[in-house]
Amino acid sequence: MDRPWLAQYPAGVPAQIDADAYASLKDMLAASCARFAELPAYSSMGTAMSFRQLDEASRAFAAWLQKVARLQRGDRVALMLPNLLQYPVALFGILRAGLVVVNVNPLYTARELTHQLHDSGAAAIVVLENFAHTLAQVIESTPVRTVVTTQVGDLLPPFRRVLTNAVVKHVKKLVPAWRLDAAVDFRQALAAGRARTFDEVMLGHDDLAFLQYTGGTTGVAKGAMLSHGNMVANVLQVAAWIGPGMKDGAETLVIPLPLYHVFALTGALSFFNTGTQTVLVANPRDMPAFIQALKGSRLSAIIGVNTLFRALLDAPGFAEVDLSRLKLAVAGGMAVQQAVAQRWKRATGVPLVEGYGLTESAPVAIANPVDIPEWSGGIGVPLPSTEAAILDSAGQPLPPGEVGEIALRGPQVMKGYWNRPEDTAQVLRADGWLRTGDMGTMDEHGSFRLTDRKKDMIVVSGFKVFPNEIEDVLAMHPGVLEAAVIGVADERAGEAVKAVVVRKDPALTEADLLAHCKLHLTGYKVPRLVEFRTEPLPKTNIGKILRRELRDAVPEMAASTAPVEPA
């Protein structure tokens, strides 16, 4: 296949990566731990952990998973943690033990958590105590047998640990009461693991590393099977892309985006591979603490989403952050707004480099060259060892300039959806091409641009929201007759969730409905806007909803013939 984009690669970026350089992601991580041993690998709340310490702690956790929890190779382990030092320790421990990581958003509601634990068949979970009450509500009905709980300060030095844990619990009152029988404390698990022998597991490219959950148009979250081979490839691809300007063992990355988000995860692991110190920011909404972390870090790179860069630019104190070493700012997960890109460039001297990908591609597949002078408005060119094409609705490639569906092929493309062969067959072709559902164009130089999404997906601050899931929750309310959800432009979040509702109970208020939503949906999925209509939602005569007409300010009358219902 013709790869016109190769001519646009900056000097030093190879056309191909050697995905066989490591047999598995865990071997790659272990190699970095050995190579950069005494350098700081991760830091959080002012405390650093070296590559050697991470190696030791993750090995202890792996031994505990093998010998005490008695998990078997291939078992799934859920991680319900924000960006704390426990995250990389647990992550590497799970991978080293030959187990599969299931990332869980800690803010998930009971309903969302139940689905993910069930669907993945997770045998164990590592959860921050602040979120244990959610798990406690559902654990009885899930396959989870082993629970490890941890407190925010657990991996900080002794005095700070006790202080931090006490403040989180008793002063900030961030730990709702919970009770989980037989839950094991993370520190106890590490201690017990240190007393046991860890048995090295031989893993290959085909072994699963992650079940990374992603929504679907029809509302059910599916687990993308990302293998060790997928992850090794994407980490090396991203590392090759950012490599030329970066010096091994000498950089500092700030990561305010949660690591359970695949873009943050792979991005951070790419930097880990080159011995970078990664500064974990647990809660970027706590802007004073975030600015403090930036001031203390002398950062050379940062990974975020448009909303976050925008919030930083507006934050008091950002102007005083020392950005003299900043070389790279990477944005993904959502479209970058031109105004934000321009302000960022003016304020920092470094362009916002936008990348593109899907959970299903581990995720990065297309990115702007890191040496672009300005924001391009496009998503860039395919990474090394990656092919991209624009396909028509019959799956045939289209010539440059024409709008079609973006398709991707490369070693980072997932093996499929966990236990969903039919869903897999819909997006993954036999010849290896992944259909993204995103519409776009390619120019004659091989640069890609997004035009529209094929799916009715809403992206709120980099998080995907699928209307059907929200409609499902709205429909659960007895006062709702009909509901539809659409995305509307939002200056801050890029897009916001809007619910259009026809009431069954005329007394139903917006507040009632939002309270109901908050019970069943993570915050970013809860509608920001609610519009009540008295007419039925606009539909074709045969009963198919017309989403485009939902966006009109003036409610459309439904056709005079009521829809005919089918079998």
Add this chain to the structure above:
Amino acid sequence: MASKPAPYRPRRLVLRDGREVTLRAITESDAPAIQRAFDRLSADSRYQRFLHHKKQLSPAALERGVHPLPGQAFAFVATVPGPGGIDIVGAAQYVRAAEDDATTCEFAITVAEDWRGIGLARQLLASLLRRARRDGYAAMEGLVLAENAPMLALARKLKFVVEPSSPDSSAVRVLRMLAPPPPPAPAARAQT
């Protein structure tokens, strides 16, 4: 437009996996079976049919569904013997696309999950095309979820044109022009 709908004689179909169904016009006594068929459909399938989350069929809509307006609308059901007499495992229907346009009809097809991949949808849609042409329509259109690849593939096979995806919508329109109805069958051969 034919004012009197031609009757439709039930037909037995043998599907690719050897299972058989009866294809016939919907009748008002099908309402309970339609309701059961809807209840068995997964949330995904309902979404594909209605393009939004649909919790239940309203009694009024069900009533209208089993009484297609003669000459303007039609519905086929594919049935198999079931505990309550019959089970409906597939349905295809068309209705007039707009009140003021007698030339175009809109279609919808639903096949039970465990009856897919064996040619039933194709039979239903092909029958529906013939029926619509006979009823005097010049074109048939439909709205299909853009990621519903099997339905789009079927539409293409049956010579529908798939219009490019419209901005900010996940559904695409498919359109098929219908040839004029065939000339009346020649009179029965004269007796010799």
